[in-house]
Amino acid sequence: MAKNEQDVEQELPPPRNQPAMPEGFRQLKTQVAGHTFEDSNTEAVGLLQDPTAGCVLKPMGKPECGERELRFYESLAAAGASGDNDLALLRGHVPRFYGPLKLVVNQRERTFLRLEDLTRGMSQPCVMDVKMGKRTWDPESSRNKRKLEEAKYVMCKQKLGLCLPGFQVYLPKENEHPKETKILRHGKDYGKSLSVEGFKQTMVLFFNASDSKTKRARTELLLKEVLRQLQEILSWFNSQRLLHFYASSLLICYDYSRMDQSSKCQSLLNGHHIKEDHPTNWVRVKMIDFAHVYPAEEALPDENYMFGLKSLIDVVQSILHR
Incomplete structure (x- = not known):
């Protein structure tokens, strides 16, 4: 492998400072890639988790990218639950989409995509x-x-x-x-x-x-x-x-x-x-x-x-x- 065994066997990094977010929401501990929260940059926002609803909340990034992803999920939702077209069939291979949601995180209102938490119910x-x-x-x-x-x-x-x-x-x-x-x-x-x-x-x-x-x-x-x-x-x-x-x-x-x-x-x-x-x-x-x-x-x-x-x-x- 590209790194030595000791490097591969490293433990998790220490937890970051907790960002300010609405009650009931928290950072997604299982996030392994993508944009994350940063201690020195309050504008940097990562994935959130709503453990009660079983949702992951993904922040919409750059306007054109965020809108494109939102339209993608909305097109799947409109494809019909029982349809046999390609978009309807694709729904089974992506996380369930529960619509957009506005939340104030780090004193700023942001729009998130509410998605199925694929690790819900997993203890490890x-x-x-x-x-x-x-x-x-x-x-x-x-x-x-x-x-x-x-x-x-x-x-x-x-x-x-x-x-x-x-x-x-x-x-x-x-x-x-x-x-x-x-x-x-x-x-x-x-x-x-x-x-x-x-x-x-x-x-x-x-x-x-x-x-x-x-x-x-x-x-x-x-x-x-x-x-x-x-x-x-x-x-x-x-x-x-x-x-x-x-x-x-x-x-x-x-x-x-x-x-x-x-x-x-x-x-x-x-x-x-x-x-x-x-x-x-x-x-x-x-x-x-x-x-x-x-x-x-x-x-x-x-x-x-x-x-x-x-x-x-x-x-x-x-x-x-x-």
Whole structure:
């Protein structure tokens, strides 16, 4: 991997000063990428969480980007709950949208998009943001913006069509009680340093994919469910000719505490039905970040996004079958 083992095993950074926000809302602790709160800049705003409603609130950024993302979600909502068109089918692959909301944060009114909290109900949420495609600049980007984007995540982006802006994962502590865990968290600086092999090793780390036979059963369930959801998203892209997605990500979430129930996992693998522990209840793969979604040029498929998606599927399959 691109960083030494000690660096990989670093703990979470100390908590930031709490920003001023309305009662009932708080910073989203599981945010691993994107714009965040900054101690020295009250204008910098990250993701919020409404734990009662089960929502994540994403601040609308630059006016043109924020409006574009809002229109995207509104178009999905208008597609019809039972329709079979491409937009209606896409709704199952993105977080639920609950509309915009104005809140005063750090003494300034801002507009947020209310979205489904994909980690709701998870006691030990493992979260990874994977940006898709070799090209991450949209058709309206300036020449300077294109150069800046092309200089980021060069190794992984050009060979795999994937970038790793950030992740957090729970891992078992070595040589200690089996229930003891540690949480590891890395951001964009780590992702930018990764080679292709480093990216693959990081995916092994994120999925807790140990070679131990006693741990293989629980990891196999996780990987198979991730693959199933990735394949469904790929199937949608193979058929749709409406949209092209730039600088968009997949968010992969799973609950480490649920996959750790190895006996139940083994029962599932043996064909027994345990409804409450089915991986669909604790594994979620959704498309996120739609500030740069444009109509498909000449009704062509989104080969850029699909290149990254197919690479990700190949990586996960290689971990499952190794």
